[in-house]
Every structure is written in C-alpha cells, then in structure tokens.
Amino acid sequence: MSPAAHVRSAPDRLVHKTVAAAVAESLRQRILIGELPPGTQLRQDALAEEFGISRIPIREALLQLEATGLIKIMPHRGAVVSGLSVEEVEDIFTLRVQLEPELLALSARRFSEENILELRSLTEEYSAALEAGEILRWGELNRRFHLDLLQHAERPRSLNIVAGLLQDCDRPTRLQLSASGDVARADREHREILALCEAGKIEAAADHLRSHIEHAAQSLIAIYRRALSA
Incomplete structure (x- = not known):
C-alpha cells in the first residue's frame, strides 16, 4: 500500500x-x-x-x-x-437468600451514623430513579444498596460471591421491576430494611431482606416461565 x-x-x-x-x-x-x-x-x-x-x-x-x-x-x-436460564436465575437467588441475610446480621451491628446516612441517601437516589423511570440505573442502584448493607460483615470471600451474584442480577432486576410493576414495593422494602437496621432490630432486618429477595426471585422466575411458554 x-x-x-x-x-x-x-x-x-x-x-x-x-x-x-x-x-x-x-x-x-x-x-x-x-x-x-x-x-x-x-x-x-x-x-x-x-x-x-x-x-x-x-x-x-x-x-x-x-x-x-x-x-x-x-x-x-x-x-x-445473552441471558440467564430459569435454572440459573433460581440458583443465583437461592445463593443470595443463603448469604445475604446472614451477612446483614453481621454487618448491621457495625453500622456507624455515617453508614446509615449514606444508605439513606442511596435509598433516596434509588427511589428517584424508580419514580423517573430511569430503567438503566435500577439494577446498579439496587446492587449498590445491597452491597452497602453487607459491606461491614468482615467476610470478604462471601462478599465477593454476593457481588458477583448481584452483577449477574443486574439485567434480570430491571426486567423484574419493569415487567411486574413492583417498583413501589422494591422502594418500600429497601426503606423498611434500613429502618429496622437503624432501630437495632437486626434479626428482623435480616428476615425482611430474606423475604425481599425471595419475592424478587418468585416474580422474576414467573416472568421467565411466561416468556418461555408464550
């Protein structure tokens, strides 16, 4: 040339x-x-x-x-x-249910006032994104909230596993929220989990987090199965 x-x-x-x-x-x-x-x-x-x-x-x-x-x-x-199969979604959420409530119970006991303020700010940001229909931000803000809840558990290997699971949930979370119309419920449950942590009701917060994850799993799996049968 x-x-x-x-x-x-x-x-x-x-x-x-x-x-x-x-x-x-x-x-x-x-x-x-x-x-x-x-x-x-x-x-x-x-x-x-x-x-x-x-x-x-x-x-x-x-x-x-x-x-x-x-x-x-x-x-x-x-x-x-690319995307996840129903079986992969079930596996991811089963692992999250097993790991996240236990990590929250460890982490919440170490929350400082600054940690609470940061989590409160994040819930406000998440709420605003949900209300504004900023779908591209939903998965990331959800991931950040969950990781910030667990970050003081002092279990780095478990946290790394959860971080990977939440990353895999990024697109499915947006799908579940937009397809199910559960945005108000997701917002409310995040606030309730944080309020329980602030009140020192750690076990109740962990139980609420478990129910929160289980509901998201059931909703998402139902969406996937409807799509497969369509």
Missing part, C-alpha cells in the same frame, strides 16, 4: 470505530431495558439497514458487545443476546 493510500485509510478506520461505538451504545441500551431480550438474534445485514451504515462498523459494534458479555457470537447463528 502506498503512503498516500495509508493516509486516506486512517480517517476511514476512525470513522468506522466512532460509528461502531455509537451503534454498540444504542444496542447496549436496548438490551439493558429489555427491548432486545435474551435469545434475540442480531443480524448484521438487518442492523446495517436499520442504522443506514455498512456492515463493517456493525461487526465492530457486535465484537464490543461480546466483550462485555451482553451478546454471544455463535457458529451458524451469528450474534445472539
């Missing part, structure tokens, strides 16, 4: 990368809000037509999404939106 040709191609590559990043972000948001549910096939030619661009930046965008775990590029099927 001549030097002149190389100079001409560099801007083209930059344009492709910039366009690919924009496409990846658009698809990422659609996946996260459930517009593109797990199992959806993402065809390069259809996406190129939808976005009005060539397949080159589409291919790059799909590779970016695969790197984040949002899609899988599979032989003979192409790009498919």
Whole structure:
C-alpha cells in the first residue's frame, strides 16, 4: 500500500470505530431495558439497514458487545443476546437468600451514623430513579444498596460471591421491576430494611431482606416461565 493510500485509510478506520461505538451504545441500551431480550438474534445485514451504515462498523459494534458479555457470537447463528436460564436465575437467588441475610446480621451491628446516612441517601437516589423511570440505573442502584448493607460483615470471600451474584442480577432486576410493576414495593422494602437496621432490630432486618429477595426471585422466575411458554 502506498503512503498516500495509508493516509486516506486512517480517517476511514476512525470513522468506522466512532460509528461502531455509537451503534454498540444504542444496542447496549436496548438490551439493558429489555427491548432486545435474551435469545434475540442480531443480524448484521438487518442492523446495517436499520442504522443506514455498512456492515463493517456493525461487526465492530457486535465484537464490543461480546466483550462485555451482553451478546454471544455463535457458529451458524451469528450474534445472539445473552441471558440467564430459569435454572440459573433460581440458583443465583437461592445463593443470595443463603448469604445475604446472614451477612446483614453481621454487618448491621457495625453500622456507624455515617453508614446509615449514606444508605439513606442511596435509598433516596434509588427511589428517584424508580419514580423517573430511569430503567438503566435500577439494577446498579439496587446492587449498590445491597452491597452497602453487607459491606461491614468482615467476610470478604462471601462478599465477593454476593457481588458477583448481584452483577449477574443486574439485567434480570430491571426486567423484574419493569415487567411486574413492583417498583413501589422494591422502594418500600429497601426503606423498611434500613429502618429496622437503624432501630437495632437486626434479626428482623435480616428476615425482611430474606423475604425481599425471595419475592424478587418468585416474580422474576414467573416472568421467565411466561416468556418461555408464550
């Protein structure tokens, strides 16, 4: 390739990368809000037509999404939106029910006034995001609340496990809240758990957290099963 040709191609590559990043972000948001549910096939030619661009930046965008775990590029099927099976959801929530209440019972006894204020601020932020319909923030704020409740348990290995489980729950949590309409209940239960901790009713707070997780699991599994039978 001549030097002149190389100079001409560099801007083209930059344009492709910039366009690919924009496409990846658009698809990422659609996946996260459930517009593109797990199992959806993402065809390069259809996406190129939808976005009005060539397949080159589409291919790059799909590779970016695969790197984040949002899609899988599979032989003979192409790009498919990734997701959890019903069995995986049941396993994740079973582990959460086993671990989180026990960790809260250990953690809440060590709460300082500053910890309580931070948790209260987080519940307000979560409540505002729920009321405003900011779906992309729901999973992250829920994860932060649960981890902040447990962070003083002094059980680093268990906390690492829970952090991974909550990360896996990020998209399912948004799906459960948006599909079930349980936003008011989720907000109320977070506030009730914190209020019990503030009152020193640690075992009651742990029991309430257990019920909170169990209800979310039952609701989400029902949604998954309805989708499978549709």
